[in-house]
Structures are given as C-alpha cells and as structure tokens.
Amino acid sequence: xxxxxxxxxxAAVASTYRNERAAVLATLIRHVGDFQLAEDALQDAFAxxxxxxxxxxxxxxxxxxxxxxxxxxxxDRLRRDRSVADRxxxxxxxxxxxxxxxxxxxxxNAIIDDQLRxxxxxxxPALDLxxxxxxxxxxxxxxxxxxxxxxxxxxxxxxxxxxxxxxRKIADAHIPYRVPPDHELPDRLVGVRRVVYLIFNEGYxxxxxxxxxxxxxxxxxxxxxxLLCQLMPDDAEAWGLLALMLLHDARRPARVxxxxxxxAFGEQDRSLWDESRTREGMQxxxxxxxxxxxxxxQLQAAITALHMQSAxxxxxxxxxxxxxxxxxxxPVVEVNRAAxxxxxxxxxxxxxxxxxxxxxxxxxxxxxxHAAHAELLRQAGDTAGAARAYERAIALSANAVDxxxxxxxxxxxxxx
Amino acid sequence: MSEYLLLLYAxxxxxxxAAERLSEMPVWNELNASLQEAGLLVSSNALHGIDTATxxxxxxxxxxxxxxxxxxxxEVLAGYxxxxxxxxxxxxxxxxxxxxxxxxxVEVRPVRYFDGDATSDQADAQG
Numbered sequence: 001x002x003x004x005x006x007x008x009x010x011a012a013v014a015s016t017y018r019n020e021r022a023a024v025l026a027t028l029i030r031h032v033g034d035f036q037l038a039e040d041a042l043q044d045a046f047a048x049x050x051x052x053x054x055x056x057x058x059x060x061x062x063x064x065x066x067x068x069x070x071x072x073x074x075x076d077r078l079r080r081d082r083s084v085a086d087r088x089x090x091x092x093x094x095x096x097x098x099x100x101x102x103x104x105x106x107x108x109n110a111i112i113d114d115q116l117r118x119x120x121x122x123x124x125p126a127l128d129l130x131x132x133x134x135x136x137x138x139x140x141x142x143x144x145x146x147x148x149x150x151x152x153x154x155x156x157x158x159x160x161x162x163x164x165x166x167x168r169k170i171a172d173a174h175i176p177y178r179v180p181p182d183h184e185l186p187d188r189l190v191g192v193r194r195v196v197y198l199i200f201n202e203g204y205x206x207x208x209x210x211x212x213x214x215x216x217x218x219x220x221x222x223x224x225x226x227l228l229c230q231l232m233p234d235d236a237e238a239w240g241l242l243a244l245m246l247l248h249d250a251r252r253p254a255r256v257x258x259x260x261x262x263x264a265f266g267e268q269d270r271s272l273w274d275e276s277r278t279r280e281g282m283q284x285x286x287x288x289x290x291x292x293x294x295x296x297x298q299l300q301a302a303i304t305a306l307h308m309q310s311a312x313x314x315x316x317x318x319x320x321x322x323x324x325x326x327x328x329x330x331p332v333v334e335v336n337r338a339a340x341x342x343x344x345x346x347x348x349x350x351x352x353x354x355x356x357x358x359x360x361x362x363x364x365x366x367x368x369x370h371a372a373h374a375e376l377l378r379q380a381g382d383t384a385g386a387a388r389a390y391e392r393a394i395a396l397s398a399n400a401v402d403x404x405x406x407x408x409x410x411x412x413x414x415x416x
Numbered sequence: 417m418s419e420y421l422l423l424l425y426a427x428x429x430x431x432x433x434a435a436e437r438l439s440e441m442p443v444w445n446e447l448n449a450s451l452q453e454a455g456l457l458v459s460s461n462a463l464h465g466i467d468t469a470t471x472x473x474x475x476x477x478x479x480x481x482x483x484x485x486x487x488x489x490x491e492v493l494a495g496y497x498x499x500x501x502x503x504x505x506x507x508x509x510x511x512x513x514x515x516x517x518x519x520x521x522v523e524v525r526p527v528r529y530f531d532g533d534a535t536s537d538q539a540d541a542q543g
Contacts, residue, residue, distance in 0.1 A: 100516055173526045176419050176503040184505075 013061055017046060020063040022227075026114035030177060032074050034084050035139065035167045040109060041074035042066070046333045050074070073096055079187055116179045116231050123192045124175045131166040132195050133202075138163050140227075141220045151202065189232075193241050193297065200245045204252070218249050229284070236291035239284045240298030240364045241305035246281030247304040250274040262401045265307060267385045278308070299324045314344035331363050335372045347380035367396040371406060378413055386413055417500050419458060419527035420507040425491040426520025428465055440515045447513055451499065456510065462495040491520055498527075 021042065028038040045066050052185045059065040071094055076090050078084060097246035122135045134152075144149075149159035150255065180188045203217025225242035232238050254272035257263050285305055288298040303320045304310050334357055342350025354373050363369050374389035390410040397403035429437065469485040482490035485492060493515065501507040504524070511522040 126508065172528070173524075174503040175507055180505075 007054075009058060010050060012053060013046060013049045016049070016062040016066055017142060020066060021046075022118065022140045023111050023115055024063065024067050025139065026118040027067070028070055028074060029110060029118060030114055031071070031097065032078065032084070032090055033086060033177075035170060037074060037077055037084060038070075039079065039139070041077055042070045044073040044077075045069035068098070111296045112231055113179060115227065117177050119192055119228070119231075120179055120188060121170060121175060121177050122350070123188075124190075125191055125197045126173060126175055127166050127169060128162075129195075131162050132191075133198055134159060134163050135166045136195050136216075136224070137199065137220060140224065143216070143220065147213060147225070148194050148214070151217050161378055179298035189235065189237070193237060196228065197241060197297070199224070200248075204248055209413075215252075218245070218252065222243055222249060229287075234291060234376075236288050236293065237295040237297050239288035239291065240295055240301050243281045243284035243288055244304060246277050246284060247301060247308065250277035250281060251308075262405050264405065270310075273308075281305070294323070296324060296328045299327065312343075314340050318344045331357065331360075331366055332368065335366075335368050339372045339375065342376045344378065347376045350376045350394050351380060367393050367398075367402070370396060374406075374409070378409075383413060383416075417502055420499050420501055420504070421525045421527060422497040422499060422507070422511050422522040423493060423515065423525065424495040424497070424516050424520060425489075425523065426494045426516050427491055442502070443515050449513070451497070451510065456499045456501060456506075458498040458500050460495070460497040463493060466492045494520065 025038055025042050028042060029035055032038050032041070048069050049062075049066060053059070053062075066242065073279065075094050075098065078087055078094070081087075084090065118121070118140060119136070122139055123132050123145070127135065129145045130152075134148050137151075138150050140368070145160045145163060146156050148163075149156040151158065179185075186319050199217055200221030203214040203219075203221065222245050225245050228235070228238040229242050250273050251265075251268060253274060254270070255263055263269075281301070282305060285298070285301045288294075288301065292375035294302075299320050303317055303324070306320070318337060318340035321333055321340055325333045325337060338353035338357070340350075341353055351373075354369070354376060356368055357363055357371070370389050370393035374386045374393055377386035377389055387410060390406055390413065394403055394406045394410065397406060448457065448460060451460075466485045469483075471482045471484060471486045473480045473482070494513060496516070497510075499510055501510065506524070507524050507526075511517060511524050514522055518521065
C-alpha cells in the first residue's frame with residue numbers, strides 16, 4: 001500500500017494497517033477462532049476502507065472503523081464457510097458484538113491480552129522455528145508472503161506452504177489461543193524473545209539478498225520488541241532485547257562503507273550512528289537494569305553500550321562477557337571474552353584464554369576463534385603466527401564480507 | 417476436548433536394558449493411574465517387539481504379507497497412549513511425564529475426525 005500525499009484516504013489506510021492491524025486481528029481471531037478466516041476478513045475490511053474512505057471521508061477513529069468492518073466481513077465469511085468448528089456459536093457471538101453500540105469498558109485490557117495470545121500462539125514450541133518466524137512476520141508484522149520469502153531467500157510458494165502448514169497445525173493440533181499459565185510463562189517468553197531476535201539478526205547479519213527487505217526485518221523486529229515491552233512492561237529481558245536491537249541498529253548506517261565493504265566497530269564513522277536509536281536503546285537498557293535480574297539480552301546490550309563509548313572500558317566488557325558465559329555458555333562468548341581481556345590486560349592474557357579454547361576439537365573449524373587468535377598474536381608482535389592464524393580464518397570464512405575483511409587485515413600485517 | 421495419539425518410540429534393548437526399564441514399572445503404573453483419575457486416558461498399551469511384527473500390503477488386488485515392521489528404523493514403536501486433552505499443551509505436558517521420553521521419543525498426533533460439517537477435506541481446500 002503506497003502512501004500518496006494526493007490520496008489521503010490511501011495514506012490513512014496504510015497508516016491504520018501499520019499501526020492497528022495486529023491489535024484488530026488479535027481480537028478478531030479470538031472471536032472467530034480461526035486464523036485464516038480472521039486474516040481474510042481483515043484483508044477485506046482494508047480493501048473496503050480504501051473505497052469507502054475515498055467516497056465518505058476518513059473516519060474519526062480509523063481503527064474502530066476497521067474493527068467493525070472486519071467483524072462484519074467475518075460474519076459474512078462464517079455464514080458461507082461451513083468448515084469452521086463451533087461455527088454457530090461463533091456467529092452468534094459476533095452478531096451480538098456487532099449489535100452493541102459501544103464496546104465494553106474492559107476492552108483495553110482485552111486488547112493487550114489478545115495481542116499476547118497472538119504472539120504466544122505464533123511462537124508456540126510445537127511449531128517449527130522457521131515457521132514461528134514466518135508466521136510472526138506474516139500475522140503480527142503484516143508482511144506479505146512474498147516479502148518474507150525474499151527476506152529469507154526462499155521461493156515464494158515454499159514460504160507460502162510453510163505459513164499455510166503452520167496455520168493448519170494451529171487449527172488441527174489445537175494449539176491454544178491463550179497466554180500461557182504462570183508456570184510455563186518464563187520458558188515460553190524465552191521462546192518469543194528468541195523468535196524476535198532471530199528476525200532482527202536475519203536482517204542485521206545476512207549479507208545476501210535484498211537490502212531494503214533486510215532493513216525492513218530489523219525495523220519489524222524492533223517494532224515487535226517495543227510491542228513486547230508495552231505488553232509486558234515488567235519483563236527485564238524484553239527491555240534488554242529491545243535495547244540490544246536498538247543499539248545494534250543505531251550503528252547500521254556505519255557498518256558498510258560507500259563501496260559496500262564491511263567496517264569494523266572500532267573504525268566506524270560515529271557521526272553516522274543514528275542518535276535517536278542510540279538514545280532509545282540507552283533508555284531501554286536503563287529500564288532493563290532497574291528491573292533485574294540481568295539476562296543474556298541485557299548483558300549483551302550493556303556490552304554493546306560500553307563498546308559504543310569513545311574509550312571503551314575493556315575490563316568491564318570482559319567482566320560482562322564472563323557473566324554472560326556463566327548464563328549462556330557458547331564459543332562466541334568465550335572468543336569475545338578473550339578478545340576483551342586482551343584489550344583490558346594485554347594480548348598475553350587474551351592468548352591464554354584462546355589457548356584453552358584451541359584445545360577443544362569442536363572449535364577447530366570455528367572461524368571467529370582463529371580470527372581473534374590472529375588479532376591477539378598481531379598485538380603481541382608475533383607477525384608470523386598472526387599471518388598463519390589469519391590464513392586459517394580466511395580458509396574457514398563462509399561469507400564474502402568476512403573473508404574480504406580478514407584478507408585486508410592480513411595484507412596490512414604483511415605490509416608491516 | 418480432542419483426542420491425541422501418543423506414539424512411543426525407543427531403541428530395542430538387550431536383557432540388562434530390559435531389566436532396567438522393567439524396574440521403572442511403578443512409575444508407569446503411577447502415571448497410568450493419574451491419567452485415569454484425571455479422565456484423560458482413553459486407552460494405552462505396550463507392544464511386543466518388532467521381531468513379532470507382520471506387515472500387510474494389498475497391491476493390484478494381491479495381498480502381500482511381510483515378516484517385520486513397515487520400515488526399519490533405529491527407534492521402533494513400543495507402545496501408545498490415546499488421551500483426551502483440552503489442547504496440545506496438555507497433551508505435550510502428559511507426553512513429557514512418560515518415562516520412555518527420557519530415553520526414547522514420544523510423537524504426539526491429533527486424532528482426525530470426519531463427522532459433521534468440519535470435514536478436513538474442506539479445511540484442506542481452503543488452504
């Protein structure tokens with residue numbers, strides 16, 4: 001939907017689509033009990049809106065207009081579609097809702113709960129992880145199947161099948177449309193945050209594919225992150241995740257130079273960093289820190305924030321990596337910790353940590369380990385050792401941007 | 417409420433392993449009693465090993481009978497539960513209580529119905 005200044009109705013429809021679609025859909029799904037039918041009815045309502053708003057003017061409350069129109073379209077569809085379970089009861093409920101002039105006062109809380117229900121259903125662990133990501137983007141983000149397919153570099157029919165299959169499983173396996181009970185909530189929230197961060201990372205770190213679509217993924221993940229914070233304002237990790245995404249995203253304009261080459265953190269042009277993103281990210285981080293306990297996203301956000309200082313406090317960064325390693329141990333964290341220790345306490349201290357990791361056969365082919373090893377050897381003045389480690393890292397690089405960056409560093413090393 | 421078939425798959429075991437699994441019998445009995453009490457249990461059985469399996473196929477009107485399971489897999493079907501649950505979350509929670517889940521796999525499948533106006537063929541066509 002294009003926003004055109006000479007077509008205010010179309011612009012209003014586009015803005016309502018972006019800002020209110022997920023909330024309207026979430027409630028409609030609860031009322032009709034069927035994802036596909038609710039989505040189709042809502043799509044009809046947006047199509048109706050274009051014609052109607054051009055003819056009669058833009059309504060005072062576009063969201064309410066869409067809600068009523070989508071409900072009526074759902075009634076029409078339910079009357080025709082006999083395959084929906086509990087069809088008669090659903091119809092009766094919708095018709096009675098339609099007869100009420102004003103929504104009941106409890107609606108505001110119900111809207112929040114409905115959006116949570118929608119998120120938890122799209123991110124249900126019984127669905128394949130890729131399907132959770134696709135469904136979240138389609139249903140909550142409102143992206144088209146084609147847009148999602150392009151972002152993940154798969155054919156549109158493949159993505160379409162993935163989404164249809166997920167919706168069918170929700171219906172056939174009775175994946176419940178509800179916020180999980182308290183004892184399941186912590187685990188399920190971990191799953192939801194993982195889906196959101198995966199969407200962000202797909203946009204942020206992928207090096208192939210349509211640049212605009214990937215930027216859209218980052219923006220969408222941030223929108224989802226903001227929504228999670230709004231729906232669960234006391235969840236420290238929701239704020240931690242939002243902070244992490246914003247602080248990464250703030251540096252996005254500086255990550256690639258005019259020739260499309262990757263620019264390392266320390267060499268980025270800071271004037272290109274997005275100030276409003278940084279500010280919002282720091283605020284979200286502050287909120288997360290106050291809520292405690294620090295989770296993995298909050299720690300990563302704090303590390304990123306420290307990195308963004310003009311003179312990073314490497315000792316503190318190393319300490320945070322240590323805390324992160326305890327919370328969610330991974331080779332990525334260990335390698336980053338060794339690099340930070342190298343900056344804080346000298347290359348020898350970093351190399352000692354690297355030596356411990358080099359003994360692990362599982363990490364033998366782990367490119368970042370060899371890249372970090374090379375960097376520390378270079379700082380320690382071991383040019384020959386550094387060159388060997390760079391060569392090893394280059395041989396293991398799967399991605400052209402990483403490889404080019406490592407080759408540049410190796411060439412600089414050889415040039416002395 | 418909907419029915420879910422829980423298919424229990426595990427590697428076949430030697431005598432020592434069998435004795436160890438048998439020692440877990442009280443846990444199974446407790447599980448079955450609690451499922452019964454909660455009104456979730458429709459039926460449940462353990463199966464003899466795959467060396468007792470016979471597979472039947474009818475092709476072009478000819479009945480073929482083969483000694484053995486339909487496919488050779490490392491983990492084999494060892495038993496099942498048919499449960500009546502409110503939704504998949506309840507079925508998955510019960511699946512996690514089955515002792516076999518700790519060394520084998522429990523596949524949870526919703527039972528498909530062909531009655532009334534909710535036929536699955538229509539649901540398929542709708543996409």
